[in-house]
Amino acid sequence: MNATKLDVPRSRDPERTRERILDCAQALILDHGFGATTVDAVTGRAGITKGAFFHHFPSKSDLGRALAHRYAELDEEHLRENMARAAKLATDPLQQLLVFVGLYEEQFAALDQPFPGCLFASFIYENKLFDEDTLVVLRRNALVWRAALRAQLEAVAAVHPPGRPVDFDSLADLFYALTEGTFVMTKTLGDRSLLVRQCQLMRTLLEQLFTPALAG
Amino acid sequence: MNATKLDVPRSRDPERTRERILDCAQALILDHGFGATTVDAVTGRAGITKGAFFHHFPSKSDLGRALAHRYAELDEEHLRENMARAAKLATDPLQQLLVFVGLYEEQFAALDQPFPGCLFASFIYENKLFDEDTLVVLRRNALVWRAALRAQLEAVAAVHPPGRPVDFDSLADLFYALTEGTFVMTKTLGDRSLLVRQCQLMRTLLEQLFTPALAG
DNA sequence: TGTTTAACATACCAACTGGTTGGTACCTAA
DNA sequence: TTAGGTACCAACCAGTTGGTATGTTAAACA
Numbered sequence: 001m002n003a004t005k006l007d008v009p010r011s012r013d014p015e016r017t018r019e020r021i022l023d024c025a026q027a028l029i030l031d032h033g034f035g036a037t038t039v040d041a042v043t044g045r046a047g048i049t050k051g052a053f054f055h056h057f058p059s060k061s062d063l064g065r066a067l068a069h070r071y072a073e074l075d076e077e078h079l080r081e082n083m084a085r086a087a088k089l090a091t092d093p094l095q096q097l098l099v100f101v102g103l104y105e106e107q108f109a110a111l112d113q114p115f116p117g118c119l120f121a122s123f124i125y126e127n128k129l130f131d132e133d134t135l136v137v138l139r140r141n142a143l144v145w146r147a148a149l150r151a152q153l154e155a156v157a158a159v160h161p162p163g164r165p166v167d168f169d170s171l172a173d174l175f176y177a178l179t180e181g182t183f184v185m186t187k188t189l190g191d192r193s194l195l196v197r198q199c200q201l202m203r204t205l206l207e208q209l210f211t212p213a214l215a216g
Numbered sequence: 217m218n219a220t221k222l223d224v225p226r227s228r229d230p231e232r233t234r235e236r237i238l239d240c241a242q243a244l245i246l247d248h249g250f251g252a253t254t255v256d257a258v259t260g261r262a263g264i265t266k267g268a269f270f271h272h273f274p275s276k277s278d279l280g281r282a283l284a285h286r287y288a289e290l291d292e293e294h295l296r297e298n299m300a301r302a303a304k305l306a307t308d309p310l311q312q313l314l315v316f317v318g319l320y321e322e323q324f325a326a327l328d329q330p331f332p333g334c335l336f337a338s339f340i341y342e343n344k345l346f347d348e349d350t351l352v353v354l355r356r357n358a359l360v361w362r363a364a365l366r367a368q369l370e371a372v373a374a375v376h377p378p379g380r381p382v383d384f385d386s387l388a389d390l391f392y393a394l395t396e397g398t399f400v401m402t403k404t405l406g407d408r409s410l411l412v413r414q415c416q417l418m419r420t421l422l423e424q425l426f427t428p429a430l431a432g
Numbered sequence: 433t434g435t436t437t438a439a440c441a442t443a444c445c446a447a448c449t450g451g452t453t454g455g456t457a458c459c460t461a462a
Numbered sequence: 463t464t465a466g467g468t469a470c471c472a473a474c475c476a477g478t479t480g481g482t483a484t485g486t487t488a489a490a491c492a
Contacts, residue, residue, distance in 0.1 A: 036251025
């Protein structure tokens, strides 16, 4: 498979080794899937031996679980942070929402490598390879996004009644789904601009929904 | 164990055998991924032997390629059909587009099993497992959708200028991306209603974009 | 009817898989 | 100084993998 070694000075730092294993595994998984990512490939890339791997992770499924937890924590921290920043940058709920999407747009635009995709989408298309503990993390993550955006959308609607009635749960899910789908398209077409453009479009659609007529 | 042959004479129907292999493989792949779907599992499910499998497919990658081609053909035929039906059911381009989405909504609603997901999304998250010939099929499929919807969107805009300027390519991609993403969410949350609800939402957003003010 | 050939089945293999073993180098605490 | 745990390594193991070599059988011809 991919045997490119990240030659890192052999530093006896278990925490960093563990993180490096997770990093390498995640990169490989996003290209090959979990099932086809062998622990030999992971150890080869991380520059360690199989013994070291199984010292840090009792089994390959433990690696999967650890990966899911780490990904969810990072993602949800990221979500909270952008929500908080948007809340500070604007006072009107709609403007906050638009800024929120704008922040993600900014961050997508700043990526230089082609976007590698979402670990959770990768996992869910191999769901039978994972135990319930791991899958629960994915479910919870989707619900966290729904709850966060639904709350914001209700605040928006209280100030700007939508031009047409909409189901807020579905509109909240739109963010998650559209992002996931755009990841798929980005990987498919190799066009890095897709994420940014879908963010722009989402802002347009939200503005059009909540402020149909331009106010001045 | 089975000494006497009571079995019905083997249905010596190569075309059906081939299709059964493809069906079984696809079902397994959508749950385990391509890499973790062994040909033993496929043959076991299809009720044939490994010899039979390799008679129909020279290698496992040939199975993948055949699967991609079949999936694309079915999907694009489906797309053309729904486009044609929508074109007959309405004359106004916007109404055609809304009917088009409505047809998919209908078809999603009619599914009784939980939706198994999109083969292409599964493949793209294991892209390094496939050769260029296979990946080209996925790319072409995404572009077919974009082209079809972009054309329709331009026809819509000619009659109903959008309330805000939008990039038609991105709006066209929204259909593909939102569908893919909702497949992911459906698999994640196990909620079969998600697809239907995102179709409804999409129709609302399109109406709001192209006819901001309700005409009478 | 006999012959050929496509459509399978059976038995097997080399390479690879996740995981284990026994060991070594290093750090820390007593 | 030393005892013991942590971090890591090299070699190995049993089971599984995609793939093959060689049969067998039914159907399509001649």
